[in-house]
Amino acid sequence: xxxxxxxxxxxxxxxxxxxxxxxxxxxxxxxxxxxxxxxxxxxxxxxxxxxxxxxxxxxxxxxxxxxxxxxxxxxxxxxxxxxxxxxxxxxxxxxxxxxxxxxxxxxxxxxxxxxxxxxxxxxxxxxxxxxxxxxxxxxxxxxxxxxxxxxxxxx
Numbered sequence: 001x002x003x004x005x006x007x008x009x010x011x012x013x014x015x016x017x018x019x020x021x022x023x024x025x026x027x028x029x030x031x032x033x034x035x036x037x038x039x040x041x042x043x044x045x046x047x048x049x050x051x052x053x054x055x056x057x058x059x060x061x062x063x064x065x066x067x068x069x070x071x072x073x074x075x076x077x078x079x080x081x082x083x084x085x086x087x088x089x090x091x092x093x094x095x096x097x098x099x100x101x102x103x104x105x106x107x108x109x110x111x112x113x114x115x116x117x118x119x120x121x122x123x124x125x126x127x128x129x130x131x132x133x134x135x136x137x138x139x140x141x142x143x144x145x146x147x148x149x150x151x152x153x154x155x
Contacts, residue, residue, distance in 0.1 A: 011127040036067035052079035094140035108123035119146030
C-alpha cells in the first residue's frame with residue numbers, strides 16, 4: 001500500500017507580475033505553518049515530494065519542509081502547466097521504492113486528481129488544504145481511477 005498527499009498551495013495574493021510569480025499572503029503562510037505543525041505527530045517524513053515551480057507552491061513546500069522530513073524533492077513546471085493526465089503520468093513514473101508521495105500543486109487540477117484517484121465526487125480543495133489518501137496499489141504504475149481511499153482532509 002502506498003500513501004499520497006495532495007496539497008494545494010497556500011493562499012496567494014495578486015502581484016504585478018505573472019500568475020506564476022504570485023506569492024503567499026501572510027494569512028496563507030500562517031495557515032500553512034499551523035497545518036504543518038499539526039502534521040508532526042502523524043506525518044514525520046515523506047519519501048518523495050513533487051512540487052510545481054510557481055512561486056506560491058515553492059513557498060508552500062518550504063514551509064512544510066520545516067516540519068516534515070522530505071527525503072527527495074522534484075520541482076517541475078509540468079504541475080503548473082499540466083492537466084490531470086500529466087499528473088497521473090508523473091505519478092506513474094514514481095519509483096516503486098517510494099512508499100509516500102506529496103504533490104504540491106494548483107486547482108483545479110489537484111482537486112480533479114483527488115476525485116479521479118479516490119473515485120469520489122469532486123471536492124474543491126481550498127488554499128492550504130491537504131488530502132491524505134491510501135492507495136490500494138503495490139506500484140505507482142498502477143495508479144488510476146478509484147485506486148485510492150480518501151482518509152482525511154487537513155487544513
